[in-house]
Amino acid sequence: MAQAHLEKRSDLDYVRAHPMATKLPTPPRVGMVSLGCPKNLVDSERILTQLRADGYQMSPDYAGADVVLVNTCGFLDSAKEESLEAIGEAIKENGRVIVTGCMGKEAEAIRTRFPDVLAITGAHEYEQVVEAVHAAAPANLSPYIDLIPDAGLKLTPRHYSYLKISEGCNHRCSFCIIPSLRGDLVSRRPDAILREAEKLVAAGTRELLVISQDTSAYGIDIRKEPRMWKGQEVVPHMTDLARELGKIAPWVRLHYVYPYPHVDQVIPLMAEGLVLPYLDIPFQHAAPSVLRRMKRPGNDAKVLQRIHQWRDICPDIAIRSTFVVGFPGETEEDFEYLLDWLDEAQLDRVGAFRFEPVEGAAANALPDHVPEEVKEERYARIMEKTAAISAAKLAAKVGCTLPVIIDAVDEEGGATGRSQADAPEIDGEVFLRDAGHLSVGDIVKVEIEDADEHDLYGVPVTGNA
Numbered sequence: 340m341a342q343a344h345l346e347k348r349s350d351l352d353y354v355r356a357h358p359m360a361t362k363l364p365t366p367p368r369v370g371m372v373s374l375g376c377p378k379n380l381v382d383s384e385r386i387l388t389q390l391r392a393d394g395y396q397m398s399p400d401y402a403g404a405d406v407v408l409v410n411t412c413g414f415l416d417s418a419k420e421e422s423l424e425a426i427g428e429a430i431k432e433n434g435r436v437i438v439t440g441c442m443g444k445e446a447e448a449i450r451t452r453f454p455d456v457l458a459i460t461g462a463h464e465y466e467q468v469v470e471a472v473h474a475a476a477p478a479n480l481s482p483y484i485d486l487i488p489d490a491g492l493k494l495t496p497r498h499y500s501y502l503k504i505s506e507g508c509n510h511r512c513s514f515c516i517i518p519s520l521r522g523d524l525v526s527r528r529p530d531a532i533l534r535e536a537e538k539l540v541a542a543g544t545r546e547l548l549v550i551s552q553d554t555s556a557y558g559i560d561i562r563k564e565p566r567m568w569k570g571q572e573v574v575p576h577m578t579d580l581a582r583e584l585g586k587i588a589p590w591v592r593l594h595y596v597y598p599y600p601h602v603d604q605v606i607p608l609m610a611e612g613l614v615l616p617y618l619d620i621p622f623q624h625a626a627p628s629v630l631r632r633m634k635r636p637g638n639d640a641k642v643l644q645r646i647h648q649w650r651d652i653c654p655d656i657a658i659r660s661t662f663v664v665g666f667p668g669e670t671e672e673d674f675e676y677l678l679d680w681l682d683e684a685q686l687d688r689v690g691a692f693r694f695e696p697v698e699g700a701a702a703n704a705l706p707d708h709v710p711e712e713v714k715e716e717r718y719a720r721i722m723e724k725t726a727a728i729s730a731a732k733l734a735a736k737v738g739c740t741l742p743v744i745i746d747a748v749d750e751e752g753g754a755t756g757r758s759q760a761d762a763p764e765i766d767g768e769v770f771l772r773d774a775g776h777l778s779v780g781d782i783v784k785v786e787i788e789d790a791d792e793h794d795l796y797g798v799p800v801t802g803n804a
């Protein structure tokens with residue numbers, strides 16, 4: 340205890356002495372009053388799940404909420420009156436109120452009685468109500484604690500959905516503050532995850548993006564608690580969960596997987612087409628001494644060999660990763676080791692970050708911080724290297740026919756989509772010509788005609804993918 344206290348003190352001292360240390364934003368809080376039938380409750384859960392994924396916290400009372408949602412029932416006159424009373428109470432106690440649910444059909448009546456209501460949306464209008472919350476209390480998504488990319492803050496369209504399978508993390512990477520904010524790993528029950536996946540697919544989701552702090556650790560805290568799903572036991576383990584999810588949604592994409600040995604078991608599911616041939620593995624570095632100081636999990640010297648084995652089993656697998664440059668103590672030799680490793684690994688997608696001391700992270704107290712100009716120079720070098728690898732890999736796809744999910748259709752007859760190798764917001768896109776007949780969420784075959792460093796260009800061919 341004393342030791343932990345001392346470490347905290349030294350971090351605080353570091354932050355005080357280094358005013359540049361990144362301060363974390365406070366998440367906005369949402370209150371919810373849910374009225375009516377179980378279906379309305381399911382809608383409320385879905386809205387809150389999306390808001391949690393977008394970086395909001397829930398408030399158990401009016402006073403602590405930045406905005407209050409009232410999910411109304413309009414089935415009977417008595418239910419309508421109860422809904423109006425609930426709106427009135429929320430206005431009186433908090434003042435910032437959004438109304439959703441069945442009474443959304445009677446927006447005029449609500450506005451006449453409560454002109455201060457911020458927004459009114461109808462039943463099952465998940466996107467609109469979440470959008471209204473974003474407008475009323477903008478989320479402060481932080482790249483240091485949130486799993487969804489900044490750009491993901493825009494409303495998640497119905498055709499893809501993030502599915503959170505656990506919260507917290509058992510690791511203690513020295514640059515990360517997640518465990519101190521969110522605690523150790525807590526896995527969700529597999530049957531609850533699968534039920535949510537089914538609901539999402541029933542509501543129009545075609546691609547599930549599985550997220551957590553450490554997807555490969557899923558279930559280690561509830562390992563002995565299999566649950567019944569469709570008459571069979573499902574073990575809380577990444578491979579079993581991925582297999583079941585693959586039966587529910589057309590596309591299932593796994594994010595934040597660490598290269599533990601059992602990750603090898605998920606590759607055959609990709610080769611079978613049950614799970615997308617895509618692995619998002621945040622390696623963060625390759626040099627053994629840097630990884631040791633980062634205290635990274637799955638720090639395996641044989642990881643390059645395993646990447647080659649994965650490609651033998653599933654040649655189409657796309658591997659995405661992120662790397663930190665300029666971590667304290669990173670020498671020029673360490674950095675060159677990383678560049679050589681990237682040459683060998685030939686990763687498909689790479690994001691890079693310059694090390695920043697985040698308030699409260701243990702790495703802040705490490706010696707030998709790298710000067711900013713050196714970080715900049717290394718960042719430019721890693722981006723140049725990874726862009727060249729990406730360009731060569733994408734050029735090799737020209738002439739191939741690939742399945743593409745459609746994200747947007749424009750008025751000029753074009754469309755924008757993503758291949759199986761592209762997660763929304765963080766990877767590349769596929770720009771289509773002669774695609775005005777397509778709809779958002781379609782999964783179609785596309786002949787690739789051109790490529791650049793990050794994106795592909797093509798034309799749909801007849802027949803569904």
Ligand code: SF4
Nearest residue numbers: 508510512515517552
């Ligand atoms: S694995 Fe490391 S970086 Fe990821 S959440 Fe856990 S402590 Fe943070």
